[in-house]
Amino acid sequence: MQTYSALQLLRRAFGGHQSWEPLWRQPALKPAYDVVIIGGGGHGLATAYYLAKEHGITNVAVLEKGWIGGGNTGRNTTIIRSNYLFDESAALYDHAVKLWDDLSQALNYNVMYSARGVMMLAHTVHDVQSAKRHIHANRLNGVDNEWLDPEACKAFCPELNISDNIRYPIMGGALQRRGGTARHDAVAWGYARAADAMGVDIIQNCEVTAIRRDATGAIEAVETTKGTVKTRKVGVVAAGHTSVVMSMADVRMPLESYPLQALVSEPVKPTFTCVVMSNTIHAYISQSDKGELVIGAGTDAYTSYSQRGALHITEHTLDAICELFPMFRRMRMLRNWGGIVDVTPDRSPILSKTAVPGLFVNCGWGTGGFKATPGSGNVFAHTIATGEPHRINAPFTLDRFRDGTLIDEAAAAAVAH
Amino acid sequence: MLIIRCPICGDRPELEFRYGGEGHVARPAATEALDDQTVADRLYMRTNPKGLTVERWRHVHGCGRFFNAVRDTVSDFFVTTYKAGEPRPDLDALKKEAVR
Ligand SMILES: Cc1cc2nc3c(=O)[nH]c(=O)nc-3n(C[C@H](O)[C@H](O)[C@H](O)COP(=O)(O)OP(=O)(O)OC[C@H]3O[C@@H](n4cnc5c(N)ncnc54)[C@H](O)[C@@H]3O)c2cc1C
Ligand SMILES: [Zn+2]
Numbered sequence: 001m002q003t004y005s006a007l008q009l010l011r012r013a014f015g016g017h018q019s020w021e022p023l024w025r026q027p028a029l030k031p032a033y034d035v036v037i038i039g040g041g042g043h044g045l046a047t048a049y050y051l052a053k054e055h056g057i058t059n060v061a062v063l064e065k066g067w068i069g070g071g072n073t074g075r076n077t078t079i080i081r082s083n084y085l086f087d088e089s090a091a092l093y094d095h096a097v098k099l100w101d102d103l104s105q106a107l108n109y110n111v112m113y114s115a116r117g118v119m120m121l122a123h124t125v126h127d128v129q130s131a132k133r134h135i136h137a138n139r140l141n142g143v144d145n146e147w148l149d150p151e152a153c154k155a156f157c158p159e160l161n162i163s164d165n166i167r168y169p170i171m172g173g174a175l176q177r178r179g180g181t182a183r184h185d186a187v188a189w190g191y192a193r194a195a196d197a198m199g200v201d202i203i204q205n206c207e208v209t210a211i212r213r214d215a216t217g218a219i220e221a222v223e224t225t226k227g228t229v230k231t232r233k234v235g236v237v238a239a240g241h242t243s244v245v246m247s248m249a250d251v252r253m254p255l256e257s258y259p260l261q262a263l264v265s266e267p268v269k270p271t272f273t274c275v276v277m278s279n280t281i282h283a284y285i286s287q288s289d290k291g292e293l294v295i296g297a298g299t300d301a302y303t304s305y306s307q308r309g310a311l312h313i314t315e316h317t318l319d320a321i322c323e324l325f326p327m328f329r330r331m332r333m334l335r336n337w338g339g340i341v342d343v344t345p346d347r348s349p350i351l352s353k354t355a356v357p358g359l360f361v362n363c364g365w366g367t368g369g370f371k372a373t374p375g376s377g378n379v380f381a382h383t384i385a386t387g388e389p390h391r392i393n394a395p396f397t398l399d400r401f402r403d404g405t406l407i408d409e410a411a412a413a414a415v416a417h
Numbered sequence: 418m419l420i421i422r423c424p425i426c427g428d429r430p431e432l433e434f435r436y437g438g439e440g441h442v443a444r445p446a447a448t449e450a451l452d453d454q455t456v457a458d459r460l461y462m463r464t465n466p467k468g469l470t471v472e473r474w475r476h477v478h479g480c481g482r483f484f485n486a487v488r489d490t491v492s493d494f495f496v497t498t499y500k501a502g503e504p505r506p507d508l509d510a511l512k513k514e515a516v517r
Pocket of ligand 1: 038039040041042043044063064065066067068069070071072073074075076077078079080206207208209237238239240241245260261262296337338339340341365366367368369370371372
């Protein structure tokens with residue numbers, strides 16, 4: 001694999017940068033693999049990477065119906081944080097934050113992880129109590145999170161309007177300094193390149209259309225638009241389409257798929273150096289390295305696979321942005337889009353074996369799974385390789401909905417997150 | 418914003434309605450005798466189809482009534498709406514009609 005370094009950049013400059021090789025091969029689909037991953041988003045590609053890297057399983061195919069990273073991975077607002085309430089969640093998301101730390105070095109690919117701090121605003125007494133409860137719980141779990149009064153919020157983010165005469169005045173905020181952002185495409189491409197170099201086949205434009213099981217009910221093969229592939233192990237990592245794919249194996253899922261929207265402004269000079277979120281008035285914002293303000297809105301009220309969202313949802317978010325950051329009122333919005341997010345009843349993900357031998361599923365990340373990409377791939381690879389969950393994902397089973405052991409981050413945050 | 422036909426009030430904007438999730442998920446009788454999986458199926462497991470879905474809506478800012486709808490989750494097009502208590506329509510027949 002060609003490596004990236006300042007020296008390489010200089011060397012290839014002499015050839016007018018014509019000599020760079022493609023990041024990954026375009027292999028033909030083989031008739032059989034040890035493991036087939038359905039879904040070439042960040043989580044699926046990371047799973048393949050860790051299967052090869054940590055478990056020596058390299059006869060792996062990642063099947064993607066479109067182009068890699070074209071799902072929610074390439075549509076998200078890239079906020080990374082780990083300040084979740086429950087012990088199980090804190091362990092899972094913090095595992096990811098630790099991996100983000102040196103991911104660019106590990107992959108030899110710049111994923112532009114920037115720990116610029118994520119501040120979550122409180123506008124009501126309930127928000128304040130909930131934020132403080134999170135802070136205490138986080139600290140007990142070794143996850144950094146601190147309370148800022150309104151003046152400290154303003155010092156951290158000077159653009160913020162902390163006056164009393166707005167509809168939802170700011171009563172303070174919770175700041176996770178290790179939180180931040182990363183470049184979404186680079187995460188998909190970095191994992192794809194590194195997995196490919198270890199022998200993983202990345203097959204794009206290859207939609208899985210059926211899952212075949214043998215007489216005992218175990219996984220036998222998958223049918224795709226490029227032909228049949230034999231395999232004994234399938235990992236479904238299909239985000240908003242998980243219910244559709246799992247129904248091919250007759251497994252019902254506790255999921256609903258909703259459109260979630262984001263938008264970007266025209267690019268401007270660097271002005272906004274942190275990430276600010278407000279769950280109560282449904283807005284989150286950061287500035288990309290290209291200069292666009294990246295703004296996230298809420299989900300639509302109804303399930304849909306349309307990859308669009310309604311205009312009144314984005315309007316609602318922009319109302320909030322204009323109130324919190326009056327200096328952005330005249331910014332023009334350049335593009336908006338939607339992704340389809342897979343939402344569980346307790347707003348916690350599922351990384352689990354299933355009742356079907358050989359079938360594993362990684363889903364339910366809903367509106368907030370980008371931040372978990374490295375950790376999710378890491379523990380899911382362990383689950384597929386060994387047939388048993390890693391200590392960290394052991395609580396995130398599909399059976400928890402039967403056994404009543406929910407990890408209810410939905411109730412904890414009182415909003416989608 | 419969708420235009421939704423309340424079977425009682427007629428066409429109204431989506432903002433007047435509240436979404437009610439998958440339709441015809443009946444509460445089983447004698448819940449105390451049910452096993453855990455049956456309870457989980459009713460509480461949490463959802464069809465979540467890509468294509469025609471049967472779902473509940475409530476006209477909260479209108480007549481206040483619950484009703485059912487058949488909607489295509491790819492186009493968000495409402496195929497039909499009908500009053501609560503009426504039987505679940507035959508989706509295959511509706512699909513054929515949509516093709517025509
Ligand atoms: C607008 C928006 C903003 C968001 N903001 C944030 C944020 O700030 N922070 C955060 O942490 N998270 C955020 N998220 C959530 C985050 O994007 C997702 O949780 C995460 O990216 C999911 O990654 P994935 O790899 O599981 O899914 P995806 O990237 O969606 O990958 C799944 C892939 O499966 C493929 N697939 C589906 N069906 C098939 C099939 N039958 N055959 C083959 N392939 C198939 C799809 O084409 C897709 O590429 C946001 C999401 C959206 C939509
Ligand atoms: Zn009505």
